[in-house]
């Protein structure tokens with residue numbers, strides 16, 4: 001092999017009792033796309049943080065182009081030619097795209113805006129440089145992160161689950177971008193839970209389990225089942241069959257919902273109608289930025305309808321358009337937001353306190369005081385049942401790996417035994433074994449009569465879960481399509497607005 005661009009030997013890193021990385025050896029060749037594979041909590045993000053100078057190893061050596069390298073900060077890593085796009089975004093919401101980029105890349109605003117447009121166009125990462133970040137969807141924020149990284153002209157680009165929120169078309173475009181970058185001499189470290197992606201994109205893969213390297217392979221020589229087995233140490237579980245059920249009562253109904261946001265960058269919704277019945281899963285497909293966050297806020301109660309808009313949102317038969325989130329939850333509604341660190345959990349608080357955020361009605365508070373024993377028992381149950389890998393209920397939410405925090409939030413909301421459960425991107429960042437366990441659980445709950453609404457950008461996920469799929473495009477919702485009679489291409493046409501509203505619809 002050509003001498004490696006980056007070479008790690010015996011790298012270890014612990015957080016207290018947790019050995020996040022142990023004796024890691026890794027060589028990244030020049031001009032290669034190298035996958036890092038592993039379950040939630042296997043140590044992938046930690047390893048990337050060590051390479052990017054966010055954290056320093058306890059022991060071991062790093063060589064960069066054959067020279068010893070020790071990085072005290074990400075700024076030093078960037079100067080050396082290492083760039084990273086994080087799983088959790090690091091953009092300032094109150095600044096515009098170009099202002100955010102200017103914090104890292106030198107240049108005049110107008111010039112930078114022009115470069116952002118050009119790069120966006122060239123690599124299929126279109127985003128308006130003058131938009132405020134708070135009005136961007138998760139997918140759009142990720143585009144900004146990737147562009148910002150490309151603007152520092154890295155020799156090694158680290159991408160932590162870059163495709164998890166991108167629609168299929170954008171994934172292919174991103175892959176073209178990455179291949180072009182590789183051909184131009186950039187090496188890429190690519191973390192993903194999607195084995196098919198790794199096989200189509202990567203020429204090498206390193207597999208981690210429990211903080212240790214369990215193998216270096218060429219992913220093109222192994223099928224997805226093989227890779228999954230190496231990663232999780234057993235075969236993938238089979239999907240759960242959905243049982244046919246009689247038509248249940250309506251638990252959520254939107255009738256001709258119109259919404260004009262004050263924010264000029266937000267997407268207005270027009271004539272959105274949907275029904276979710278007991279014993280049914282409705283999936284909402286669509287490319288992010290088409291009104292998903294606006295719709296989610298209206299359903300959760302984060303956005304409240306003005307007084308004159310009556311009879312547009314019903315939960316359990318009650319007009320809830322003007323009710324606060326807590327009042328909706330009292331009716332039997334639970335919600336897993338897409339933004340797990342901003343809205344789903346408070347990173348600085350322990351898991352037990354995070355349980356209280358939504359589960360306090362389950363006798364976790366007595367006479368205004370925290371019932372510590374009950375709250376800890378609830379949290380322990382959630383950790384055990386949802387396979388949340390953490391040191392315990394007192395761990396800060398922010399110390400969990402991304403996928404494990406997501407499992408915790410999904411578990412907490414399901415444990416409320418709601419009548420209506422709404423999940424936005426339920427398995428974002430969750431490894432394949434755990435994602436399949438969450439989907440199985442959702443189908444079991446559906447079979448037991450829960451009404452479930454899922455917003456997801458992952459079509460495969462919606463096909464596995466949903467009885468019906470509706471597609472959100474430019475703030476309007478397609479009619480419901482019966483999943484078993486629908487092909488992904490049909491959904492794809494709605495996603496880009498190419499399908500006439502009447503075709504393929506059920507009456």
Ligand SMILES: Nc1ncnc2c1ncn2[C@@H]1O[C@H](COP(=O)(O)OP(=O)(O)OP(=O)(O)O)[C@@H](O)[C@H]1O
Nearest residue numbers: 015020040041042043044045046399401402403404
């Ligand atoms: N700052 C921290 N404090 C304490 N423990 C931590 C910290 N960061 C990571 N850990 C622990 O180290 C282990 C490895 O976490 P890491 O985030 O590297 O996993 P990962 O493979 O990237 O997982 P995921 O796929 O869920 O993102 C986990 O057990 C995690 O809880």
